[in-house]
Amino acid sequence: MTAARDGRITGSPxxxxxxxxxxxxxxxxxxxxxxxxxxxxxxxxxxxxxxxVLAIEGGRIITMAGEPIEGGTVLVSEGKIRxxxxxxxxxxxxxxxxxxxxxxxxxxxxxxxxxxxYPQELMEGTQIAPELRITDGVDPYDEDGAEVxxxxxxxxxxxPGSRSLLGGLSGVLKVxxxxxxxxxxxxxxAVRGQIGVPAGNSTxxxxxxxxxxSIREALLATRDYLWTWRKYERDLAQYEKRTEGNGKDGNGxxxxxxxxxxxxxxxPRKPSTDPGSEVLARVLREEVPLQIEAHRxxxxxxxxxxxDEFGIELILLGCSEGHKIPGEIAKREVPVIVAPVSLSFVxxxxxxxxxxxxxxxxxxxxxGVKIALGVGGSEGLHSKFVRACAAVAAANGxxxxxxxxxxxxxxxxxLGVSDRVGILAEGKDADIAIIGGEPLDIRSKVExxxxxxxxxxxxxxxx
Amino acid sequence: xxxxxxxTPALAAILLLSTNGLASGDGLLVRxxxxxxxxxxxxxxxDVLVLDGKIAAVGPQLSAPxxxxxxxxxxxxxxxxxxxxxxxxxxxxxxxxxxxxxxxxDTLVLDAFWAGRKDIRRAASSGVTTILLAPGxxxxxxxxxxxxxxxxxxxxKRDAAVKLVLAESALMRDRKPTSMPGLLDMLRxxxxxxxxAEGEEELLAxxxxxxxxxxxFCDGVASAERAAKLANEFGLRASVMAPDAAHKLPRILEGxxxxxxxxxxxxxxxxxxxxxxxxxxxxxxxxxxxxLAPLSDTGDLRSSAAxxxxxxxxxxxxxxxxxxxxxxxxxxxxxxxxxxxxKDGDLVVTAGEPLDVTRPVELVVVDGEIxxxxxxx
Numbered sequence: 001m002t003a004a005r006d007g008r009i010t011g012s013p014x015x016x017x018x019x020x021x022x023x024x025x026x027x028x029x030x031x032x033x034x035x036x037x038x039x040x041x042x043x044x045x046x047x048x049x050x051x052x053v054l055a056i057e058g059g060r061i062i063t064m065a066g067e068p069i070e071g072g073t074v075l076v077s078e079g080k081i082r083x084x085x086x087x088x089x090x091x092x093x094x095x096x097x098x099x100x101x102x103x104x105x106x107x108x109x110x111x112x113x114x115x116x117x118y119p120q121e122l123m124e125g126t127q128i129a130p131e132l133r134i135t136d137g138v139d140p141y142d143e144d145g146a147e148v149x150x151x152x153x154x155x156x157x158x159x160p161g162s163r164s165l166l167g168g169l170s171g172v173l174k175v176x177x178x179x180x181x182x183x184x185x186x187x188x189x190a191v192r193g194q195i196g197v198p199a200g201n202s203t204x205x206x207x208x209x210x211x212x213x214s215i216r217e218a219l220l221a222t223r224d225y226l227w228t229w230r231k232y233e234r235d236l237a238q239y240e241k242r243t244e245g246n247g248k249d250g251n252g253x254x255x256x257x258x259x260x261x262x263x264x265x266x267x268p269r270k271p272s273t274d275p276g277s278e279v280l281a282r283v284l285r286e287e288v289p290l291q292i293e294a295h296r297x298x299x300x301x302x303x304x305x306x307x308d309e310f311g312i313e314l315i316l317l318g319c320s321e322g323h324k325i326p327g328e329i330a331k332r333e334v335p336v337i338v339a340p341v342s343l344s345f346v347x348x349x350x351x352x353x354x355x356x357x358x359x360x361x362x363x364x365x366x367x368g369v370k371i372a373l374g375v376g377g378s379e380g381l382h383s384k385f386v387r388a389c390a391a392v393a394a395a396n397g398x399x400x401x402x403x404x405x406x407x408x409x410x411x412x413x414x415l416g417v418s419d420r421v422g423i424l425a426e427g428k429d430a431d432i433a434i435i436g437g438e439p440l441d442i443r444s445k446v447e448x449x450x451x452x453x454x455x456x457x458x459x460x461x462x463x
Numbered sequence: 464x465x466x467x468x469x470x471t472p473a474l475a476a477i478l479l480l481s482t483n484g485l486a487s488g489d490g491l492l493v494r495x496x497x498x499x500x501x502x503x504x505x506x507x508x509x510d511v512l513v514l515d516g517k518i519a520a521v522g523p524q525l526s527a528p529x530x531x532x533x534x535x536x537x538x539x540x541x542x543x544x545x546x547x548x549x550x551x552x553x554x555x556x557x558x559x560x561x562x563x564x565x566x567x568x569d570t571l572v573l574d575a576f577w578a579g580r581k582d583i584r585r586a587a588s589s590g591v592t593t594i595l596l597a598p599g600x601x602x603x604x605x606x607x608x609x610x611x612x613x614x615x616x617x618x619x620k621r622d623a624a625v626k627l628v629l630a631e632s633a634l635m636r637d638r639k640p641t642s643m644p645g646l647l648d649m650l651r652x653x654x655x656x657x658x659x660a661e662g663e664e665e666l667l668a669x670x671x672x673x674x675x676x677x678x679x680f681c682d683g684v685a686s687a688e689r690a691a692k693l694a695n696e697f698g699l700r701a702s703v704m705a706p707d708a709a710h711k712l713p714r715i716l717e718g719x720x721x722x723x724x725x726x727x728x729x730x731x732x733x734x735x736x737x738x739x740x741x742x743x744x745x746x747x748x749x750x751x752x753x754x755l756a757p758l759s760d761t762g763d764l765r766s767s768a769a770x771x772x773x774x775x776x777x778x779x780x781x782x783x784x785x786x787x788x789x790x791x792x793x794x795x796x797x798x799x800x801x802x803x804x805x806k807d808g809d810l811v812v813t814a815g816e817p818l819d820v821t822r823p824v825e826l827v828v829v830d831g832e833i834x835x836x837x838x839x840x
Contacts, residue, residue, distance in 0.1 A: 147734050342766070344728045344759035355581070358762060381731060388728075388766050388820070395814075395823040403821070440821045442769045443778075 052453055053077045055090040059099030059434065063424040064106055064409040074104055076430040079453035084424050097434070102447060105404065105439050106424050107154025107431030108390075109172075109411035110383040112317060112339040112374020115156045116142050116173055116182060128218050130283075131275035132168030134160045135187040141179040144380040149175045149457050151384040152433035152446045155185060155421050157337075157374065157411070159317070160192045162293060165214050167192045169279065170291065172417050174431070175383075177456040185417045185429075190291040190315055191283055196299035197318075212302040215292075219310050222280040228271045235268035283312050289416075291315035291337070296354040297324050304332055315414060318376065319364070321354040326367030335414040336369050338406075339376030341389040346378060361406065362397030372411035373403070391440045400440055429453075489530035490514045491831055493810060496536030499817060501543055501787045502801035511541055513808030516615070516831040521802055534812065539825060542782065542817045543802050544592025544809030546789035547764055548724045549678060549704060549753035552594055553580050553611075559599030565638060566653055568666045570606030572598045573621060586761035587613040588835040590811040590824045594761070595623060595753075595793045600632040600680060603646050604653060607666060608678065610795045612809070614829025619807075623793050625670045629690050630682035647689060654697045673700045676794050678724065681705040687715050694721055702792050704753065707731060709739035713746040722749040722792050725784070728759050728767045734774075740784070741775035750780070751789035769818045782817060 054076040061069040063084055073088040074081060083089075090096065116138040138158060148156070154175050160167035170192050174183035193215050196208035242265055282288045292303040295318050307314040316322070316336040322329060329336060338361045340346045357363070364371050373389050375382050386407050394403035412422025420429045430453035437444030449457040491513040498509040498521060510525040511518060527533055551559055551572075558575035561567055576596055586594075593612055598605035605626035610619040633646060640646040657667035669675040677699045679690040687705045694701040702722035705712060710733075712723055725740045740750055752768055754761045768781040776784075790800025798807050808831035815822030827835040 150734065342760060342763055343757075344754075344763045344766075356585075358585075379731065381733065384732065385728075388763075388770070391820040392762070392766070394821040397823075400821050438819070438821065441819050442766065443772045443818060445773060 052079070053091060053094040054097060054430070054450065054453065054455075055088070055094045056097045056099050056104055056432065056434065057090075059102045059104040061104045061424060062106075062404065062439065064405060065423045065425050071100070072104075074424060074432060076432070076450065076453045079430055081424060081426055081428050081430050081432075083426055097448065099434050101436075103435045103437065103439050103444075104424070105152070105433050105435065106408040106422055106428075107433050107449065107451065108152045108386045108407045109155045109157065109372070109415070109422060110148075110153055110375050110386045111157045111337045111372040111407070111411040111415060112376040113156035113158055113380065113383045114377055115144060115148055115158065115175065115380035115383045116140070117158050117160075117380065127164060128166045128214065129164060129168055129276060130166045130191045130218075130279040132160060133171065133187055134158045134168060135171040135173070135184050138171075138173065138182060140176075140182045142380060143179055144383075145176045146178065146457075147381060148384045149177055149449050149451070150446060151387060152435060152439075152449055153383055153386050154431040154433070154449060154451050154456075155412075155417070156383050157189065157415055159291075162194055162197050165193060165211055166218060166276075166280075167194075169288070172415050172421075174451055175456075177451070183452065185420055186415065188288055189415050189417075190289040191279060192291050192293070192317070194293040195302050196296055197293050208296075208299055212299070212306075216306060216309070218280060219284065219306065219312075222277050222284055223310075225271075225274065225277040226281055226284065232268050232271050239265055239268055284310060286311070286313045289313040289315050291317050293317040295320035297321045300325060301328065304328060304334065307332055307334065317374075320356050320360065322369075323357045323360045323363035324355070326364050326369060329364065330367040330369045334369070335371065335410075336364055337372045337374045337411075337414060338364065338393070339374035339389075341373055341375075342385065342392045345375055345382040345385060358392055358396040361393040361403075362399075365398055365402055365406075370410060370414065371406050372414045373406040374411075387440055387442050391442060394440055400438070403440055489532070490519075490528055491808065491828060491833070492525060492527035492531050492533045493536050493541055493812060493826075493828075494525075494533055496539045496541040496812060498802055499540065499542040499782060500802040501783055502803050508537075509541075511802060511810060513810070513828065513831040516808050518802060518804055518806050518808050520804060534826060536812050536825075540813045540815065540817050541802070542811050542813070543786045543800055543806075544811055544827065544829065545590045545764055545785045546751070546793070546795075546800060547586075547591050547594040547754050547756070547761055548702075548751035548789045548792055549597050549608075550594040550756045550761065551597060551599065551758075552586055552613075552756050552761060553577050553583050553596065560601040560605065562601050562635065562638075565602045565633070565635075565640060565649065566604045567598065567602045567606040568604055568625075568653075570598060570602075571609070571621070572596055572606065573609040573611070573618065576609075576611065578617065582757060582761070583613055586756065587827055587829070588824065589762035589765065590813070590827055591761050591764055592809040592811070592827065592829045592834075593619060593790070593795065593799050594756075595678070597624075597626050597678065600628050600630060601635070603628055603633045603640060603649055604667075605680075608793075610793050612807075612829050614809075614827075614834040615832045616807075616830045619798060620793075620795050622666070622669075622675060623795065624676045624678050625666055626678050626680065627690075627693075628680045629686045629693070630680055632682065643689075647693070650693060651696075654693075670699055671697050673698060675700075676792065677701040679703050682707065684708045684711045684715070687712060691715055691719055691721060695719060702749075702751070704755075706755075707736070710735035710742065712739070713742050713748065716743075716748055717746045722751065722788075724751050724753045724792070725767065725771070726753055726755060726759065727770050728754075728763045737770050738774035740771035740781070744776055744780050749788050749792065750784040751792045752784055765818060766820050769820050772818055778818060785817075 056074040061072045075083040159170045169188040171187045172185040294300045294303045319336045390403040390407045394400045409422040412418040432450040434448040493511045498506040512520040553576045596611045597608040608624040610623040681687040704724040787800035790796040810828040812826040
């Protein structure tokens, strides 16, 4: 954060109206100002003698963890939320942000984003590569983040490309105001697979069947892989028992000279380690979910079949025709990241996905499915439309409350990062958006966005 | 009591049968809503009466004739049906252009329009009642555009506008023009030939006489400058579309009398593009919104306007752009675009303010007939 920006931040509640003397360029000046100008109560904020302490006062706080708090305060320090409530003690020297007449919400999450993902990462072939991690392939110098941030979006779920059958682990990243190192909230949300997502122009049913069959095959192979390893471990234990006292090597290998000279049972051969299978093994052990992008009924049903067969934890991604079979999804308690909600950001060639309905999210939610919304855009910049997508879903039966939940708390829960983002509560990351009205009404301006306790966007006077 | 005669099967399919049945030739009274007339004041608690497909009266406490269906709009908002100023709805991709005929003056995409396509049903439910159905992007002279209703009467105006494409998408390797200078040369020649009077290219002659509006698709700043120059040279009544350069249009178009068709939700939505409508309006340019559907979704037209408002466009201007200004731009303002006695009965009832996109579209009426009604949950 630059000194100039620091100065602006310490200037006034909204950073724009304070007199010049209140907008020092350097933090040293802030101290001088503090000495020269006795603390003003009420009106403008005190210069931040205690950097990083923010008190957002007087707003309507939608915490997503209980009823909204009218005229409450959110206290932030060291990147975390320290207190949320009607009466919060504000330490001296905190920067006081006047949010009266505004709405304070958790920073929004795009649960299906392309932000920070190099276009090439989306183009991997049709191979099975579950061992890849999208966070290894992100571009920290992508400048789109700054614009996405201006729309209140503070976290994105970066998903590996749609061409691969099993494209690796997705991740959750914080949106940064400037290019630079990215904050990774999670580098292993779920292994991404797809069933029936058109690769290029191929939408044939054969292609769609083949994608299902290949994923199933990979999971079956992983079962064998695990069996082979279990067998090896069993054999090794037996071998070691039998050779007890003769050698000291526990699980070592290739130390043939230490083998007993007498009766020579064959030491079991160690199977080879396969990184992809290791990741899929975690899926089979329910340590990491499999998220499958599927849009048509047949493809969604096939994804659900994988859950039934292998007992894995499943997340459905996309799920355009979910509205036709909400019961099937609900009874298996499979959460859904609904995308696209608004069709403007999807390349027309990909609209062959199935029968879209703007009421898809509402139909799923009504059946009891836990849903998040993703923009599912064709490029990173599209993540700025999280509010628009939530608004579309809200208007089409989801309602504003659930729609907001779908892009905050629910998204965080489905992505396994609710310990850090998605709600405003003590101890969570201080990711906050202050909006000048109804949060999902896109006519309401985003006034300020805070990421990890730092003001990352602040609307200027002319905006 | 009620009739559904005259509805096409495709249209009938989207009607959600409610207890009161379909609307009707017997009239429709939308009662007690906030009526955004667009051409005049916004009226609180007013009624709109539609008879024989036309708006028969607007005002407080209207009484409906026997047999008319009454819609309670108390607490809701009523505005004219939205106009999408450039769209390819109802066309399959292959039907948009005859690629080997770069000067497709006679091509009429309306001939390939099919009202049964699913995207049309979706679009109608979002409040869009009129679209300008346009050819594609591969011919310098794309052909004739028609104003089409997404409901009963269908064809509002057959020859509503001419489409010109000043973008690289109109250049081909295997036919002329292959280059931008070639493209401009071709357009100049065709327009000059049409200039004197009614030559063979009747359509272009009408355009040169200013009798039919021209829509010019551009792919960048340079292209938009060329369009402005060409329009000025031939005195075209033109509007410019430049999806990726809209923010640069104020400087190029200020004072030219040309209009701009905005597409803020399509392609690469930078902040500059989102705020372009506001900047364009400040420069005194007339605006309309378009989806270029299926390039972006017709259902997001309202969101486009709302984003423009968030970026500083006056709310009234945004609504005008979505209705009356767009209607003027495609030459059908005598029929649609405002709630006035005598105009077509094209109405949208929304639960919240027209541009509050978190609230649903409740009812859409085209030519006095209900084409969409939200199911009550």
